[in-house]
Amino acid sequence: MATQVSTRTNEYGEEVRVTVKGSRITEELVRPPVAPPENQAVARIKALKAKGAIKNDQELYAAVQALVDYLSPGD
């Protein structure tokens, strides 16, 4: 049975993927994938640096350590 995939735009102007296979219709909102934790950590550090919240190596170390603790509690 052939599968047909198309897209439509929802009321927010976002892409919705429409998959039709026989009588089945699946509609799913398409959003960028969630970044893996390590990428989230880098993004947080970059955000802190952009704000001027990290001014030296000691503060950078503290920020990284806090992120490690957040991402791996109990380690």
Next chain:
Amino acid sequence: MSSLSQFIGGNLPPTAIVNGFSTDGYTVPVADFVTNRIAHGIKSILSGALTAATLKTLLSITGGGVLKYCGLAAVDATSRTLRLRITIDGTVVFDSTSAASTIANAGCHAVGSHQFVTATAGAGTRDRISFATSLLIEVASSLSETDKLSLGVIYEEN
């Protein structure tokens, strides 16, 4: 009306899902179950743009299948309420709104569960909730915001 599944032990589509998150005003647990979802095969769908207190469809299936996991979480610590509504075969089986929460990466489980251990390790249980003709999953936040809610799902299509 009888159905074949009554006699062969199959799962009938539910008319209600009742658990610790199914009553309005539940407290969001202090637990992270979003950041390692992907490592455990849970499909994440971000909310996109939301209008405050307005339900938005994230997943709609016309046809039969099985919902094995469904949970909703906020991705940051901004204070908001989270609403998750699941409609199976035209019947609303789960519809609840949390108390205001400021806990990032936490929310509710409607079907199955998932527990955060570390960023790459976790544990979870999966359920099997059948739908015969349709599945609709909608979410809402108390805030107007974009991509701040994350829906997690695992489902099968018949």
